Amino acid sequence: MKVLNFGSLNIDHVYNMPHFTEPKETQSSLSYLRNLGGKGLNQSIALAKAGAEVYHAGRIGADGEIFRTYLEGYGVNTRYLVTNPESVTGHAIIETSDGENRIILYGGANQEIGEAQIDETLKDFGQGDILLVQNEISGRGYLLEQAHAKGMMIVFNTAPMNEKVFSYPLSCVDLFVVNEVEGRALAGSAHTEPNRIMEDLIQKYPDKELILTAGTDGAWYYGKGKTVYQPSFPVKTVDTTAAGDTFTGCYLAVRLGGGLPEEAMRLAALASSMTVQKAGAAQSIPTLDQVREYEKTKNPA
Numbered sequence: 001m002k003v004l005n006f007g008s009l010n011i012d013h014v015y016n017m018p019h020f021t022e023p024k025e026t027q028s029s030l031s032y033l034r035n036l037g038g039k040g041l042n043q044s045i046a047l048a049k050a051g052a053e054v055y056h057a058g059r060i061g062a063d064g065e066i067f068r069t070y071l072e073g074y075g076v077n078t079r080y081l082v083t084n085p086e087s088v089t090g091h092a093i094i095e096t097s098d099g100e101n102r103i104i105l106y107g108g109a110n111q112e113i114g115e116a117q118i119d120e121t122l123k124d125f126g127q128g129d130i131l132l133v134q135n136e137i138s139g140r141g142y143l144l145e146q147a148h149a150k151g152m153m154i155v156f157n158t159a160p161m162n163e164k165v166f167s168y169p170l171s172c173v174d175l176f177v178v179n180e181v182e183g184r185a186l187a188g189s190a191h192t193e194p195n196r197i198m199e200d201l202i203q204k205y206p207d208k209e210l211i212l213t214a215g216t217d218g219a220w221y222y223g224k225g226k227t228v229y230q231p232s233f234p235v236k237t238v239d240t241t242a243a244g245d246t247f248t249g250c251y252l253a254v255r256l257g258g259g260l261p262e263e264a265m266r267l268a269a270l271a272s273s274m275t276v277q278k279a280g281a282a283q284s285i286p287t288l289d290q291v292r293e294y295e296k297t298k299n300p301a
């Protein structure tokens with residue numbers, strides 16, 4: 001069973017700030033890091049580090065060849081990664097402060113993915129394969145439709161959430177992965193407590209599998225009438241960037257390896273708790289062996 005992750009690739013410019021910059025304020029950063037990121041890239045690496053067979057499809061500009069080498073270094077297949085020499089790779093401006101982040105995106109080549117590239121990629125995938133997609137590339141509606149028609153299992157991480165999500169054929173999705181902000185919007189929930197948001201999600205999408213991650217409040221899984229709650233593991237947070245991506249990749253890889261939702265949720269929560277203890281995106285994601293080692297030193301909250 002292989003995973004096709006059709007996802008974004010961004011050059012992340014990360015500024016650690018004394019506080020988040022206010023309107024009309026100019027302030028100097030405490031530090032600067034240039035990383036490879038993008039929800040797509042991070043999730044491919046999280047999957048690969050947890051042992052899954054991953055194919056990354058996406059689009060980069062002339063400045064993005066480093067992504068190919070980087071993904072391949074983690075064993076991710078880049079046969080479906082297209083370079084448009086006329087274009088620029090997507091980028092993100094990330095402010096971090098007190099363990100939280102704020103992200104500005106410029107889509108670049110991620111927003112040039114169209115039907116031709118989708119058709120060319122999907123021709124090699126079918127029944128039993130998994131399509132993972134986030135909300136950072138163009139062509140998502142068509143991609144969901146075509147992958148569903150081929151019998152692929154579809155996992156949609158609706159991050160970053162926006163109104164466009166509701167224009168996609170959401171009936172094609174098998175598993176939604178959301179954080180509390182995305183979940184609230186997806187469910188049309190009036191609640192702010194994650195457990196209530198999860199209840200609203202279940203009510204709205206009773207036939208889907210659902211994962212809601214809520215940082216220190218823990219994470220919820222729902223599928224086939226069963227709900228699993230996974231508490232978070234308390235740690236000292238340095239940078240939350242890629243925590244959700246780590247959770248998604250690790251969860252899927254463990255399930256693909258035959259793990260039950262309970263085990264996948266526990267290991268995914270541990271993996272994210274490791275990611276947030278390091279600065280950066282993809283480079284802060286642990287391998288499954290590291291997660292299992294770390295588990296021996298930890299007790300659930």
Ligand code: RIB
Pocket residue numbers: 008010011012036037038039040042091092103136241242243245281
């Ligand atoms: O989820 C974290 C990612 O969101 C960053 O790597 C950034 O590129 C944005 O896509």
